Amino acid sequence: MGSKLDIRAQIAADAALQVEIGQALVAIADSLPQATELRIARIVLRTLEAGWDEHVSFQDEVVFPIVLGRHARRTAHIVERLRADHAGLSSRHAEIGRHLNGVLNGATNELAALEQTLRATFELRRDHLHVDAELSGWLPPAFSAAELSLCCNWEDSRPTPRFPLNVLKATQRRSFRLGGEGVH
Numbered sequence: 723m724g725s726k727l728d729i730r731a732q733i734a735a736d737a738a739l740q741v742e743i744g745q746a747l748v749a750i751a752d753s754l755p756q757a758t759e760l761r762i763a764r765i766v767l768r769t770l771e772a773g774w775d776e777h778v779s780f781q782d783e784v785v786f787p788i789v790l791g792r793h794a795r796r797t798a799h800i801v802e803r804l805r806a807d808h809a810g811l812s813s814r815h816a817e818i819g820r821h822l823n824g825v826l827n828g829a830t831n832e833l834a835a836l837e838q839t840l841r842a843t844f845e846l847r848r849d850h851l852h853v854d855a856e857l858s859g860w861l862p863p864a865f866s867a868a869e870l871s872l873c874c875n876w877e878d879s880r881p882t883p884r885f886p887l888n889v890l891k892a893t894q895r896r897s898f899r900l901g902g903e904g905v906h
Contacts, residue, residue: 729784729788733854740777747841750766750822767819770819784873786801804857
């Protein structure tokens with residue numbers, strides 16, 4: 723088993739990452755049509771889908787089973803909403819990736835579509851994170867051994883080093899905050 727990753731700490735770290743990615747989406751949109759935030763666009767291109775995959779897998783494998791196991795009748799509609807959001811946002815993230823690749827390769831005809839997609843996706847992500855926070859309120863004050871094992875099993879199935887470090891290590895780059903505020 724893994725290092726008994728703290729479920730609440732993982733949720734907080736994931737939420738912070740998702741907020742930062744959302745802010746980066748807006749920063750890119752705000753820089754268009756000049757496309758002055760190409761450094762941020764490159765980082766988003768590498769982290770958007772990978773970060774979302776981690777978010778989705780943690781919820782599917784840890785958070786949802788815990789909440790549904792304890793409050794199925796009262797939370798099933800929230801979980802279904804989040805699952806629908808996961809699928810829809812995954813599709814939007816892939817679309818953003820296609821547009822960003824085009825812009826980074828000089829396709830200026832992609833700018834209007836990219837800006838619209840970035841802003842719409844930011845709104846959907848923000849709404850999703852509010853529902854995530856609502857669902858987190860249903861987590862128990864203390865977790866059972868079985869619930870903790872869900873978290874350990876999830877952690878053990880992750881690549882080492884953990885995301886986003888595994889993405890950054892692949893290119894031997896230092897880790898920069900998406901907002902450009904230096905190394906962290």
